[in-house]
Amino acid sequence: MKFIDEYRDASLIGKIAQNIQTSTRSDYTFMEVCGGHTMAIHRFGLRDLLPGNIHLLSGPGCPVCVTARNFIDKAVAIAQMENTILATFGDLIRVPGSHSTLERERSKGRQIKTVFSPLDAVEMAHQNPDKTIVFLGIGFETTAPGTAIAIKMANRKNLGNFMALSAHKLMKPAMQALIHKGIKIDGYLCPGHVSTITGSAMYSDFPEKYGVACVISGFEPVDMLQSIKMMVDQLEKKQPAVEIQYSRAVKPNGNEKALEALDEVFEPTDTEWRGFGVLPKSGLKIRQAYSIHDAENRLSIPEIKSLEDKACICGEILKGLKTPIDCNLFGTACTPENPVGACMVSSEGACAALYKYQK
Amino acid sequence: MKKAVETIQLNHGSGGKLMHELIDKLFLGYLGKVAENKGDSAVLNLPAAQLAFTTDSYVVDPIFFPGGNIGKLAVCGTVNDLAVAGAKPLWLSAGFIIEEGFPMSDLEDIVKSMAEEAKAAGVIIVTGDTKVVEKGKADKLFINTAGIGNLRDGNTDISTGKRIKPGDVVIINGTVGDHSIAVLGARQSYGFSTALHSDCASLNGLIIQVLNQEDIHFMRDATRGGLATVLCEMSREQNIGIEIKENDIPVKEEVKGICELLGFDPLYLANEGKVVLVVDKDAAPVIVKELQKHPLGKESRIIGEITKDHQGDVVLNTSIGGRRLIKMLSGEQLPRIC
Numbered sequence: 001m002k003f004i005d006e007y008r009d010a011s012l013i014g015k016i017a018q019n020i021q022t023s024t025r026s027d028y029t030f031m032e033v034c035g036g037h038t039m040a041i042h043r044f045g046l047r048d049l050l051p052g053n054i055h056l057l058s059g060p061g062c063p064v065c066v067t068a069r070n071f072i073d074k075a076v077a078i079a080q081m082e083n084t085i086l087a088t089f090g091d092l093i094r095v096p097g098s099h100s101t102l103e104r105e106r107s108k109g110r111q112i113k114t115v116f117s118p119l120d121a122v123e124m125a126h127q128n129p130d131k132t133i134v135f136l137g138i139g140f141e142t143t144a145p146g147t148a149i150a151i152k153m154a155n156r157k158n159l160g161n162f163m164a165l166s167a168h169k170l171m172k173p174a175m176q177a178l179i180h181k182g183i184k185i186d187g188y189l190c191p192g193h194v195s196t197i198t199g200s201a202m203y204s205d206f207p208e209k210y211g212v213a214c215v216i217s218g219f220e221p222v223d224m225l226q227s228i229k230m231m232v233d234q235l236e237k238k239q240p241a242v243e244i245q246y247s248r249a250v251k252p253n254g255n256e257k258a259l260e261a262l263d264e265v266f267e268p269t270d271t272e273w274r275g276f277g278v279l280p281k282s283g284l285k286i287r288q289a290y291s292i293h294d295a296e297n298r299l300s301i302p303e304i305k306s307l308e309d310k311a312c313i314c315g316e317i318l319k320g321l322k323t324p325i326d327c328n329l330f331g332t333a334c335t336p337e338n339p340v341g342a343c344m345v346s347s348e349g350a351c352a353a354l355y356k357y358q359k
Numbered sequence: 360m361k362k363a364v365e366t367i368q369l370n371h372g373s374g375g376k377l378m379h380e381l382i383d384k385l386f387l388g389y390l391g392k393v394a395e396n397k398g399d400s401a402v403l404n405l406p407a408a409q410l411a412f413t414t415d416s417y418v419v420d421p422i423f424f425p426g427g428n429i430g431k432l433a434v435c436g437t438v439n440d441l442a443v444a445g446a447k448p449l450w451l452s453a454g455f456i457i458e459e460g461f462p463m464s465d466l467e468d469i470v471k472s473m474a475e476e477a478k479a480a481g482v483i484i485v486t487g488d489t490k491v492v493e494k495g496k497a498d499k500l501f502i503n504t505a506g507i508g509n510l511r512d513g514n515t516d517i518s519t520g521k522r523i524k525p526g527d528v529v530i531i532n533g534t535v536g537d538h539s540i541a542v543l544g545a546r547q548s549y550g551f552s553t554a555l556h557s558d559c560a561s562l563n564g565l566i567i568q569v570l571n572q573e574d575i576h577f578m579r580d581a582t583r584g585g586l587a588t589v590l591c592e593m594s595r596e597q598n599i600g601i602e603i604k605e606n607d608i609p610v611k612e613e614v615k616g617i618c619e620l621l622g623f624d625p626l627y628l629a630n631e632g633k634v635v636l637v638v639d640k641d642a643a644p645v646i647v648k649e650l651q652k653h654p655l656g657k658e659s660r661i662i663g664e665i666t667k668d669h670q671g672d673v674v675l676n677t678s679i680g681g682r683r684l685i686k687m688l689s690g691e692q693l694p695r696i697c
Contacts, residue, residue, distance in 0.1 A: 013680065116550070
């Protein structure tokens with residue numbers, strides 16, 4: 001397939017892998033903070049191509065996985081409201097809340113619809129003027145502009161019955177929190193899609209303040225190996241920097257239109273991350289001007305005390321402190337068919353990826 | 360006044376006059392010569408001591424898709440289940456559950472293609488049933504077909520997998536994933552259209568052509584759950600290892616592209632005209648050539664082999680030289696694909 005095959009060329013991949021092998025002189029730990037990268041590593045068997053002194057660690061890059069259990073509990077409460085349709089990306093359907101899942105609620109006859117775009121939910125609001133449509137906004141800077149555009153469109157069309165429940169998050173505070181917690185990370189394989197929106201400047205603290213290499217990577221094997229090689233080179237030369245490997249999609253300034261829409265609709269707020277607790281200014285809250293579309297503001301969602309499963313170590317896995325195989329539940333009590341933690345639910349979760357592709 | 364579109368009414372399933380009209384005009388009209396007996400049971404003369412018997416229900420959404428419809432699928436799906444067991448498909452039953460208000464002309468088109476497919480596959484629909492349910496209690500139309508086939512001597516072990524042995528090779532008769540992507544494209548909600556056609560076809564002709572001349576150790580059609588699921592079932596049931604080469608698995612460019620966009624793995628996509636065969640390594644080249652002579656087997660090829668190593672596991676050698684496991688699908692990749 002044109003534009004894909006070039007990035008999966010086995011002989012080129014062999015050459016880059018060989019290059020990495022010869023130029024790596026120390027032990028390095030690289031963390032990917034994008035679920036797409038996590039999946040690609042497993043899907044293509046990339047670890048087989050890397051020398052033993054390069055360790056790959058999965059970070060908090062899967063939007064579903066970092067979403068606090070309380071958000072699912074709120075979504076379940078909304079789904080139980082009269083005359084309400086909950087619109088959500090498919091990944092969230094099976095994530096366990098404290099007492100239920102959206103899948104279980106749907107089987108009880110609650111109106112829960114899977115959408116591919118928040119704009120589908122706006123259309124739903126247009127088609128069902130007598131119903132409240134609540135879109136579950138999750139994800140980082142990649143998906144948040146979509147929600148912002150949907151809110152703006154609903155506002156323009158006077159669709160007061162369209163609302164969003166935002167659990168949107170910003171990437172950088174989590175990356176920073178990991179460094180502050182003292183986790184050994186020599187390089188960040190920076191998220192390709194988040195960076196198409198944000199651009200590259202937001203990562204500059206990492207090399208400058210912490211000496212961490214940063215390369216914004218694409219998602220194909222050639223992309224990822226090349227990015228790893230770039231990080232190795234930066235570290236071997238002791239010149240950590242921010243570089244863009246995924247230059248066919250990422251510009252230094254990002255996507256200015258999307259950033260504008262984000263800023264118009266959302267403002268940063270303190271928010272809870274699974275495994276991290278509350279991180280300051282790490283979430284996106286709908287601004288006052290658009291509060292008519294803010295489900296938190298419009299609906300009386302009951303206070304819910306959320307319960308975590310004590311044996312589940314998703315939080316530790318998201319911080320890179322543990323790996324799925326350290327978890328007693330992995331593959332036994334917790335499987336994709338019967339997930340305990342979010343990392344096993346989302347196709348981009350570290351546990352699901354390992355479970356699906358492990359050798 | 361404009362003539363109203365004729366639709367299915369609850370009365371069409373009531374057992375009364377309207378139902379008999381439907382059966383006489385539509386079902387017997389098309390399936391007529393083959394389903395003349397209107398009694399409660401078809402009376403059959405057994406051709407052999409050993410028979411293969413199977414049943415399957417069809418709920419595909421949408422009911423019309425490029426390359427077929429629910430009726431054609433209901434015939435070839437059941438024909439294929441018999442054929443891969445090494446049986447010669449003979450008779451089918453057909454049960455219809457129809458939603459009130461279903462357009463009569465659509466039903467006619469569907470029954471017509473069932474008749475055509477049955478004729479092409481050389482099977483007879485010998486008995487049937489019709490139920491009509493209230494609007495909203497079923498989604499348009501569901502069909503169940505059951506089938507009986509004549510199992511010839513020497514073929515009785517084909518469906519069990521007992522004869523698979525290390526060193527055997529795995530063959531598939533063409534590209535994977537076409538059916539799933541064609542059906543998805545026909546669903547409005549996915550927002551893409553494609554020129555792809557479902558591979559929906561009766562495979563008994565192809566299979567018999569090979570079976571008459573060569574020894575097949577195992578066959579299974581790769582329907583729901585796709586090629587990956589058949590391989591996982593084989594390795595698990597027989598406790599054998601399987602090595603597959605990603606580069607050797609035929610996948611159409613369009614299918615690859617849509618999979619990349621939507622995050623699907625073509626190995627897990629449903630097919631309705633693909634059979635996985637396991638054969639002796641030495642016989643494989645001849646068998647592939649024989650398969651390629653048939654229109655439904657032109658792109659047949661060897662995709663992997665049975666190993667002594669990693670028993671119970673299917674290992675994929677990725678296109679870039681890595682290795683990974685292929686596992687049973689967990690959860691639903693795509694609902695109502697067949």
